[in-house]
Amino acid sequence: MGTILGAEIVFADKMPGGIIPAGLLQTDDPYKLFSKHKDMVLLNDRPWNMEAQAHLLNDAVTPADKYFIRNNGYVPKEIDITKWSLKIGGESVVSLKSFTLQELKDKFDHYTYQLTLECGGNGRSEFNPPAKGNQWTVGAVACAEWTGVRLRDVLEDVGLKNDAEYVGYYGMDTHLSGDLSKVVISRGVPMNKALQDETLLAFQMNGDDIPLVHGYPLRLVAGGWPASASGKWLKSLSIRNKVHDGPKMGGQSYRVPCEPVPPGAKVPDENMCIIESMPVKSLITYPRSGAMIREGQSLKVQGHAWAGELEVKDMHCSIDFGATWQKCELKAPRNRLAWQHWETELNFPQNGYYEIWARATDSQEKMQPMLLPGWNPRGYLNNACHRIAVKVNP
Numbered sequence: 001m002g003t004i005l006g007a008e009i010v011f012a013d014k015m016p017g018g019i020i021p022a023g024l025l026q027t028d029d030p031y032k033l034f035s036k037h038k039d040m041v042l043l044n045d046r047p048w049n050m051e052a053q054a055h056l057l058n059d060a061v062t063p064a065d066k067y068f069i070r071n072n073g074y075v076p077k078e079i080d081i082t083k084w085s086l087k088i089g090g091e092s093v094v095s096l097k098s099f100t101l102q103e104l105k106d107k108f109d110h111y112t113y114q115l116t117l118e119c120g121g122n123g124r125s126e127f128n129p130p131a132k133g134n135q136w137t138v139g140a141v142a143c144a145e146w147t148g149v150r151l152r153d154v155l156e157d158v159g160l161k162n163d164a165e166y167v168g169y170y171g172m173d174t175h176l177s178g179d180l181s182k183v184v185i186s187r188g189v190p191m192n193k194a195l196q197d198e199t200l201l202a203f204q205m206n207g208d209d210i211p212l213v214h215g216y217p218l219r220l221v222a223g224g225w226p227a228s229a230s231g232k233w234l235k236s237l238s239i240r241n242k243v244h245d246g247p248k249m250g251g252q253s254y255r256v257p258c259e260p261v262p263p264g265a266k267v268p269d270e271n272m273c274i275i276e277s278m279p280v281k282s283l284i285t286y287p288r289s290g291a292m293i294r295e296g297q298s299l300k301v302q303g304h305a306w307a308g309e310l311e312v313k314d315m316h317c318s319i320d321f322g323a324t325w326q327k328c329e330l331k332a333p334r335n336r337l338a339w340q341h342w343e344t345e346l347n348f349p350q351n352g353y354y355e356i357w358a359r360a361t362d363s364q365e366k367m368q369p370m371l372l373p374g375w376n377p378r379g380y381l382n383n384a385c386h387r388i389a390v391k392v393n394p
């Protein structure tokens with residue numbers, strides 16, 4: 001067994017069972033290590049997981065310092081780009097091929113899209129009975145600008161067999177056990193998603209090399225799908241002739257019951273379905289919850305809305321706990337799969353405490369649920385209306 005401790009544990013037989021070797025504890029300051037904004041919230045240090053607060057996400061394009069971090073294992077330490085290449089294999093390639101970063105950049109056209117990536121578990125903290133895992137509130141979503149080559153162009157160059165069904169990714173991150181032979185996570189997308197214009201092998205985020213924690217040097221980006229499909233630190237792709245079966249593709253991972261179940265139900269694996277397009281959702285990013293305003297003043301409210309593969313058609317706000325709704329101004333997305341900015345001006349009838357609730361409707365007339373969507377064992381897909389508190393003072 002390879003170990004990322006880098007040496008044999010001499011008194012391993014005396015080491016108490018279940019303890020984590022101190023050499024594997026991550027003691028650095030993650031805010032410095034990953035250059036994150038001080039208002040980001042750390043959810044876990046092993047592995048590093050960090051989310052934004054709603055008010056940090058007000059930018060049209062999410063800057064790197066406000067981009068959530070979701071790791072399943074250890075971030076790769078150093079990546080020597082002179083030794084790096086992307087290998088493309090699997091049952092459904094004609095023959096194995098590999099590309100250096102320069103070859104990818106030289107051989108294929110570059111495209112830039114703004115793409116919404118939301119963790120499937122965003123909003124998990126609200127579910128009851130609670131689900132295990134990072135207790136994300138609202139901040140595991142971002143919409144950065146990604147630049148890269150189209151996965152489709154690369155796959156055409158490689159040459160696929162007719163039975164190609166799924167693209168699985170493998171990354172360079174390492175397993176929490178320290179066992180270098182174990183794969184942390186290997187998910188991916190079916191062929192129809194892989195071949196979309198916007199599905200990229202990205203080498204830049206917001207015009208710079210992708211920050212290490214977000215997948216340097218190359219990342220699969222499949223906007224509108226749970227972000228777990230967008231593999232970081234790519235080292236290889238496997239073109240499969242069946243649904244990819246890497247770690248965290250099967251069982252209950254990134255799956256929800258195919259049919260609704262009552263809260264707390266045990267659902268057999270065969271009744272769990274892979275999450276594909278994410279549901280309609282929105283955020284109030286200005287003002288931040290707790291804002292105080294003066295009597296008689298109107299309040300400008302802003303945010304973003306997104307709907308997986310679909311466009312958002314309507315945006316509404318309520319100041320009376322959903323009894324009545326007012327239409328907001330909603331912008332078109334910069335490109336397909338980018339979130340949409342919305343804003344409105346609200347007036348309040350008298351002094352006192354209010355909540356602002358925001359609700360998006362997608363192009364197929366589906367709306368966000370006001371409180372909670374259907375419970376599921378792993379706590380995925382909570383797209384409930386976002387709400388903030390405001391007080392109107394004399």
Ligand SMILES: Nc1nc2c(c(=O)[nH]1)N[C@H]1C(S)=C(S)[C@@H](COP(=O)(O)O)O[C@H]1N2
Binds near residue numbers: 119213
């Ligand atoms: N190699 C690799 N890719 C990965 C992951 C990972 O742990 N390892 N996590 C996935 C999950 S669950 C999410 S939500 C996103 C998070 O991306 P971010 O850290 O850039 O926000 O990356 C996905 N890609």
Ligand SMILES: [Mo]
Binds near residue numbers: 120227
């Ligand atoms: Mo995720």
